Amino acid sequence: MRFSDYLVFVDESGDHSLVSIDPQYPVFVLCFCIVHKQVYCQEITPRLRELKIEAFGHDLVVLHEHEIRKRRGPFRSLGPEAREALLDRLTQVIADADITLIAVVIDKPKHAAKYANPYHPYYLSLQFGLERIYSFMRQHGQDERVTHVICEARGAKEDAELELQFRRVRDGAYLSRCALPFELVIAHKRTNSEGLQLADLTARPIGLSVLRPKQKNRAYEIIKSKLYSGLHSCIIGNGLKVFP
Numbered sequence: 001m002r003f004s005d006y007l008v009f010v011d012e013s014g015d016h017s018l019v020s021i022d023p024q025y026p027v028f029v030l031c032f033c034i035v036h037k038q039v040y041c042q043e044i045t046p047r048l049r050e051l052k053i054e055a056f057g058h059d060l061v062v063l064h065e066h067e068i069r070k071r072r073g074p075f076r077s078l079g080p081e082a083r084e085a086l087l088d089r090l091t092q093v094i095a096d097a098d099i100t101l102i103a104v105v106i107d108k109p110k111h112a113a114k115y116a117n118p119y120h121p122y123y124l125s126l127q128f129g130l131e132r133i134y135s136f137m138r139q140h141g142q143d144e145r146v147t148h149v150i151c152e153a154r155g156a157k158e159d160a161e162l163e164l165q166f167r168r169v170r171d172g173a174y175l176s177r178c179a180l181p182f183e184l185v186i187a188h189k190r191t192n193s194e195g196l197q198l199a200d201l202t203a204r205p206i207g208l209s210v211l212r213p214k215q216k217n218r219a220y221e222i223i224k225s226k227l228y229s230g231l232h233s234c235i236i237g238n239g240l241k242v243f244p
Contacts, residue, residue: 001181004145007040008133008182009033009195011152013065013203016121018112026109027211030125031203032102032133032149033195034228039098040195047096048194051089055082062189063090063197065204090201094222099198100136101226103206104128104241114244123165128241130169134180135238136228146181152196153188162186202226210242 013029014022035044049059056074067073071083078086104125111118130149137143149166153159166184187193205219227239236242 001144001146004137004142004147004181005036005038006034006137006140006142006147007037007195008147008149009035009193009199010126010129010149011196011199011203012122012125013200013207014108018108018118018121021108021112025207025211026107027207028106028108028121028125029203029207030104030122030129031199031206032129033199033202034100034102034133034136035195035198036098044093044097044099044198045194047093048197051086051093055086055089060192062192063201064189065201069204091219091222094198094201094219094226097198097226099226100228100239101202101206101223102129102132102136102228102239102241103203104243105207105210106243107210110244120165122162124243126162126165127169128243130166130180130182132228132238132241133182135230137181139231143181146183148185149182150185150187150193150195152200153186159186206240210240 010030010032013031014025014027016028048063052059052061061074064073068075075083106121106125108121111121134143137147151162154162163184170180170182172178172180187196189196202223205217205223208215209217209220224235227235229235230238
């Protein structure tokens, strides 16, 4: 099979524990960022690298939402004006980016309460996400080509379990009941993948939009136009899957 014209980058927001749940952020979000390879190489990657060079003098900084928000790591040295300028530039890059997002949001307290043996939030989100990515690929005539799905490394044990669950979904063990033309790539954050950084930057604003829909959310106002709307122009259930 030939390779598809798209890459899919995956990152998460929140943790997947159903035992210890943060009352301030009781959701788990898995965000899938779909981008055309030509757009990724010629537009998104150069713009993000240029942004980093202007802000830090080099392009080796990893844009990690948690560190930016908490002013940690390389973002600690940014003053208020420089930090605001960086956020404005990032917002503009995302606004201009020709990307499609699919986000799965698991309400962990509801999930734990509803099922006697609730399924692992990460793997459940992976299943929902891959099924919707396949719908996107069919819609764009890419369903007979191999698409690489790039996930961030999470540790040796977790990565092995992820590979197993990915193969099960890909081979049709769940709702799809058909083999999906996907291949998994696991990449460490230090690879400095611009695609993984985009997925990371967009995951938490989506989670907050579900958790606190009336709260001002500047990032989500930009992001929501990127959510996959399926064949019938409906984001809910396509680009945004909330469970249960």
